[in-house]
Amino acid sequence: MMAIQKQKNTQPSKFYKELQFIYEVMVEMLEELSPEVMEHFLNLRSELLEKKKSEEKIHSILKKIALSNKTLETIKAFSLYNILLNIIEERHNFDGKNAFFALESACAELLDEGFEKEDIHKILSEMQFYPVFTAHPTESRRRTFLEAHHEISDDLSKIFELDDQGAKEHIKYRLMLLWKSHLVRSEKLEVLFELDNLLYIVESSIIKSAQNILNFIEKILQKPLEKSPITLGSWIGGDRDGNPFVTNEVMTRVMRVQHQLIIEIYLQKIKKLIRELSISADFVPISEELQRSLEKEKTELEENSLKLYSREPFRAKLYLMSKKLKNRLIAVNTPNNIEFTYKYPKELIDDIDLLINNLDCVSSKYLNEFRNLVLLGGFHLMRLDFRQHRDIFLNAVSEIFCLLGISDSDFGEFTEEKKIQILDAALEKPKIELNAIIDKVSKSTQEILEAFLRINWAKKHISEDIMRSLIVSMTTQASDLLCVLWFAKQSDLWRPGHNLQEKKSAKINITPLFETIDDLQRAKDIIKILSKNKHYSNYLHDNQMTQEIMIGYSDSSKDGGIFTSNYSLYQAIFELIKLGDELGIKFILFHGRGGSVSRGGGKLESALLASPPKSVCGLLKTTEQGEVISSKYLDPKIAQFSLSNTIGALLKKSAYDSFCSDSTVNIKTNRNICYINTTQWKMMQKISETSYQAYRKFVYETDGFMTYFNLATPIKFIQQLNLGSRPSKRKESPKVEDLRAIPWVFAWTQNRSIIPAWYGVGSGLESIENQEALQECYKNSEFFKTTIDNISQVLLKVDIHIAGLYNKFVKDENIHDKIWSMIINEHDKTMKFILNVRQEKELLENEPKLRDSILLRKPYITALNLLQIELIEKYNQCEDEVQKNKLIEEVHSTIVGIAQGMRNTG
Structure with a gap:
């Protein structure tokens, strides 16, 4: 019988019916294709499900698999089963609930808590959820598997909801194709392939789901939307930090592809509307405004369309709209002036409104939906962010200043005070023509100059919204941003204004990315320095006194551990909001979250409500990375449900931020929704x-730590994987600091110790003598509760026994014994105090459904871990290159x- 029947569970019976079904289909396929693989799969699975496992028997089965010529197929069997389990779980997390339930509930709960309907509607009409889809290499599946995931989910719906037996055959077909496909890409993933993967999800799911959310919000507000409450963003083609494959040519290509795709989507919508809106002027008299518009533009109609002009005005206008959009695709590429086209999305929306205003609400239903689609997609589809490391900007400025006689070439070595003095003098000078110096500088500086020029071109010719944020990675001081401001001035991305009455002339957000614990602690001081700088102060005024700041969850966690990262982020945000109130600056906080808990993952809705007071105020900009994109957005129903959940939580948090004082307590939950009191703050500071x-001490001060890491995790194999276009290191170096956060977390996740997500937490909790005070803090502080809950989920995924098996690859006994004993001691300590804080006897005892979900995967992940260990051992002993x-x-x-199986990589 199946494993799930041996486990005590709380999942609904439908879940297990589907799991039983998919298991039987898979075993049936294995029996047909390879009885030997089926035997390996069933034997190892069966032994791992036993309560009293026989290590000797397991080892014997593993040896048999490793010696057979069916090792890869056996690995694929366990891997496919994990993929199928994920599909079923995603379906049942949604489980046919009302896709708008969370948003409806948020409105109802706020009304119940005493908020006025008008205030709720005002927040809802002004707020913005801004997911930024990144190309970070944490999606381990190929597009083939993503598409199959999508289709198998649909097939399961047809089988169990519609009793469609034809869908069963399609699942077999899809599984058979996957069985005959490699799990791992054989080629390096190029940037444009990453874009292709994302655009598949955007076009097949995200656009429609987001549009449905906009339609629903419009229904709540009972008036047309003035702007989209969802802004789609992307880093693919814009994120250059350590990625030499993102060039100016690639960036421009990405912007063009996005522009073309959204225009083609609009043309498809218009084509459908032309077929449907065969409305005659005999039955629907049109307004003088629409009549004048048609009269003015009728010469642009072709002969066949011209016949419709007087009889079917709606079709005639739609033909004209279609022609303007087609001309827009031409206008992007030609130096000639194209007259009959749209320059801005607002012009297209005005034409749609012209038609809507001549129709009743039933007849204009799909025009309304088209209008919301244009609000969502504009002429850019996704707003691209540009990200580059501070050193690149600094080196380019240093070279140019030397060329222009503003400074010597050692500008980068000057004190901060002297750098600012030189930058101030440079910013006082009239703007220079960048094209005049571009052939007089090195190739790396040419790249930066050309990037600014291309951004300006794209904003003029594609869309003002094609790019807004210019992110400076590893910002450490105020001069880093002044360097970027100098480039912005020379490229016309910032035209300095001289008083508050002048029209806004800042076309970009200069965005520092604070990543390390030290940088997070100094963020407030850096912004304070910039606010007093004459030129940066002018830029802030020209940017409507808004300053975007990106905060990094990944590197702060790698730098200082999970709890310190969360605490430092909370504290930095809290201090910045206070500073903003003092200086009259509105901060746009951009959360650089990853998929795993140690990189800021976890439930976004909980993190929102746990964030500091007044830190959201209607705007949430956050990265969506790797496997998170597919798990939340690949299936349209789940995408709609995810968006509803996030926007519902954003609405609640924005209401609390707008109307709650620091001491406000939510009456329903009796939990401080906006405030951490002084006692709790001091306690968390000590932790x-x-x-x-x-x-x-463990990561940075223990001798032999990197030797242990490189041997006791499969990091060297991870670095060879073709998961993304970006290298795993910013530069070649044996230091922890120079390893990217993703492979760092990925490696520890693979060996099942998941060190980054819990190490140090036990020591921190132990430092508090009054453990009852910790329990009270857990009950009353949303921030502390969310942090502890996320850590407890990861701890259940840890398998310390499996992690210990990887120790045999560390041959130096001194390193092995010392580091392993530190891991064991801290793990035991963390387990003890997490259980105490949550008042549980076993992890996630209070969340049985989540506990079951994690434990259900354990035997299948364990099988793969054991096979991985066996294969690495063979690899280490092998001398034949082919083998x-x-x-x-x-x-x-x-x-x-x-x-x-783990549901995340890094």
């Missing part, structure tokens, strides 16, 4: 400090399979 010390390459492919397949 953070102690946790930080324990983490830093080693085969073993690398098999290890890579286990990595993908484990990632699917």
Whole structure:
């Protein structure tokens, strides 16, 4: 019988029916294709499900698999099962609930809590959810598997909701194709392939789901939307930090592709409307305004369309709208002036409104939906962010200033005070013509100059909204942003205004990214310095006194551990909001979250409500990375449900931010929704400090740590994987600091210790003598509760026994014994105090559905871990290059399979 029947569970019976069905289909396929693989799969699975496992028997089965020529197929069997389990779980997390339930509930709860309907509607009409889809290499599946995921989910709906037996055959077909496909890409993923993967999800799911949310919000407000409450963003083609494959040519290509796709989507919508709106002027008299518009533009109609002019005015106008959009695709590429076209999305919306105003609400239903689609997509589809490391800007400025005689070439080595003095003098000078110096500088500086020129071109010719944020990675001081401001001035992305009455002339947000614990703590001081700088102060005025700041969850966690990262982020945001009130600056906070808990993952809705007071106020901009994109947005129903959940939580948090004082307590939950009191703050500060010390001692001060990391995790195999276009390191270096956060977390997740998500937390909690005070803090502080809950989920995914098996690859006994004993001691301590804080006897005892979900995967992940260990051992002993390459492919397949079972990579 199935594993699920051996476990005590709380999942609905429908879940297990589907799981039983998919298991039987898979075993049936294995029996047909390879009885030997089926035997391996069933034997290993069966033994791992036993309460009293026989290590000897498991080892014997593993040896048999490793010695067979069916190792890769056996790995694929376990990996496919993990993928199928994820599909079923995603379906049942949604489980046919009203897709707008969370948004409806948020409105109802706020009314119940005493908020006025008008205030709720005002917030809803002005707020903005801004997901930014990144190309970070945390999606371990190929597009083939993404598409199959989508279709199998649909097939399960047809089978269990519509009793469509034809869908069963389609599932078999899809599984058969996947079985015959490689789990791992054989080629390096290029940037444009990353774009292709994202656009598949955007076009097949996100656009329609987001449009449905806009339609629903419009229904709540009972008036047309003035702007979209959802803004789609992307880093693909704009994120250059450490990625040499993102060039100016690639960036421009990405912007053109996005523009073309959204225009083509509009043309398809118009084509459908032309077929439908065969309305005659005999039955629907049209307004003088529409009549004048048609009269003015009728010469642009072709002969056949011209016949419709007097009889079917709606079709005639739609033909004209279609021609303007087609001309727009031409206008982007030609230096000639194209007259009959749309320059701005507002012009298209005005034409749609002209038609809507001549129709009743039933007849104009799909025109209204088209209008909301244009509000969502504009002429850019997704707003691209430009991100580059501070050193690149600094080096370019240094070279140019030397060329122009403003400074010497050692500008980057000057004190901060002297840098600002030189930058101020440079910013006082009239703007220079960048094209005049572009052939007089090095190739790397040419790239930066050309990037600014291309951004300006795209904003003029594609859309003003095609790019807004210019992110400076690893910002450490105020001069980093003044360097970017100098480039912005020279490229006309900032035209300095001289008083508050002048029209806004800042076309970009200069956005510092604060990533390390130290940088987060100094963020407030850096912004304060900039606000007093004459030129940056002018830029702020020209940017309507708004300053975007990106805060990094990944590197702060790698730098100081999970608790200190969360605490420092909270504190930095809290201090920035206070500073904003003092200086009259509105901060736009951009949350650089990853998929895993140690990189800011976890439930976004909980994180929102746990954020500091007045830190949201109607706007949430956050990254959506890797496997999170597919799990939340690949299926249109789930995408709609996810968007509703997030916007519902954003509405609640925005209401609290707008109307709650620091001491407000939510009557319903009796939990402080906006405030952490002084006692709690001091307690968490002590936890953070102690946790930080324990983490830093382990990762940065323990001799042999990197040797242990490189041997006791499959990091060297991960670095060879073709998951994304970006290298795993910013630069070649043996230091932890220079390893990217994703492979850092990925490697520890693979060996099942998941160190970044909990190490140091036990020491931090132990430092508090009054454990009852911790329990009270957990009950009353949303921030502390969310942090502890996320850590407890990860702890259940940890398998310390499996992690211990990887120790055999560390041959130095001193390093092995010392580091492993530190891991064991801190793990035991963290388990003890997390259970105490949550008042549980076993992890997630109070959340049985979530507990079951994690434990259900355990035997299948364990099988892959054991196979991975066996294969790495063979690889280490192998001297034949052909055999080693085969073993690398098999290890890579286990990595993908484990990632699917763990539900995240890095």
